[in-house]
Amino acid sequence: MKSSGINSGQEDGSGEPNLNEQAYRRLRDALIGGVFLPGAKLSIRKVATALGTSAMPARTALRRLAAEQALDILPSGSAVVPRLSREAFGKLAAIRAELEPLAVRMAADNLASLDFVRLTALSDRQLRALADSDPETVLAADRDFLFTIYAACGSSILLQFIGSLWLRRSPLFWDARWMIMSRAGLPHRHAAMIDLLRAGNGAGAAATLREEIETATALLLEQYPFRGPQEGDGLATLAQRP
Amino acid sequence: MKSSGINSGQEDGSGEPNLNEQAYRRLRDALIGGVFLPGAKLSIRKVATALGTSAMPARTALRRLAAEQALDILPSGSAVVPRLSREAFGKLAAIRAELEPLAVRMAADNLASLDFVRLTALSDRQLRALADSDPETVLAADRDFLFTIYAACGSSILLQFIGSLWLRRSPLFWDARWMIMSRAGLPHRHAAMIDLLRAGNGAGAAATLREEIETATALLLEQYPFRGPQEGDGLATLAQRP
DNA sequence: GAGACGATAGTGTGATCACAAAATGAAATC
């Protein structure tokens, strides 16, 4: 991926991530890692304290995540981790089912042999984690696998949109991780996608992914207790994370 | 559209838009209206002066627009109006061709008779503006027509994504407005879409829209002088707009 | 004319503050 000289204001002049960017990344990673439960309120001052910064970087990061749809804003102005209704989750999945296969199709001609080495390793890693009942690694390997493909699509906007969708539903997915773990057939599809992509069949790989998204969505729509109980806000855990 | 009690931090307690939101809307509308040329730099202090606020609302609005992909951020941290390459424009259109028909399909069952009255009026308005050689109204009627449909899709995220795509390519579209005006067949498709939607054929309307997006994209990819000359930054015009 | 250098102006970032609004908890009332 070539750098276009355009970034998101993420580094100071020396190339180090500035405090805005560090706060954003830590919050983003915390969202992905299930630190916050759906419905958790994130106060600027409390996040700043947990991150060890003044209020400004926390505020900027929270507002950025809100603009990216990862967080909602209450009428009071407070940021809150989205609590997805069954309907909202279904619609989010419908958007994913359009955008992620598009990214696969766009990426198909750009994947190099090093990418395939990496994809194979990630697929294997997921298999092992599944056998080891390690949901965190299963979810991470899944994410890394798909984003390795998407990274080759050549569209930073498309990557951003997909990232937003993943962020938005991360808390729910983390909450549902044991349900997802019990689902059969997951690793075979990644291996199948690798084979299709190797064979130059981007459309086939895209269709396989679409089916995977739709299958996972149907499972969750059927089994996940939308609007389950919520406790705690996760800020103590945020302060402890690097 | 029902309010979910969740907003984007856009109003103070009394329901008035706060300064952040006012600055955001004015900048957004200025982007849509072609006030800024692609490549124009938007300094926080200059935008604040033009808007008549302190730096904070301007800064917040610029960062929000950047997070939404409407603006890019240079390595220096300055916000800049995106200058789309031919490739980037083509990819942006590919994303539109996935998301906007999805919105039409999702909206099809939710459109009410008042919506059709409005859609018909907007289609007629666009016809008149086309006859009157009034590009601003043509583009505005096109936008209002489509967003009237999309508003019924039931997904705030999808609306946000589509809005982001429209914002990002607005400066270019404004620049290309006379080229777009010369294109034949535009109003017939909106009338056809209305008929299809009335008949409950959301998939047909979505396919018609997809064809429209792809036709317009092909025209611009062929004829628009990507990386044309750029002058001025538009900040004086921003200060004058309400 | 091209490039390097230095001075100056402009710029974004992060910190901090004040204020008004929202949230919270306790006490009183029904």
Next chain:
DNA sequence: GATTTCATTTTGTGATCACACTATCGTCTC
């Protein structure tokens, strides 16, 4: 127990400032 009221605390917003970095411009040298 449920609701209302009130006092207090918390909270987001907007303003302002200082600082370090970036951009610009003018001058000098080759």
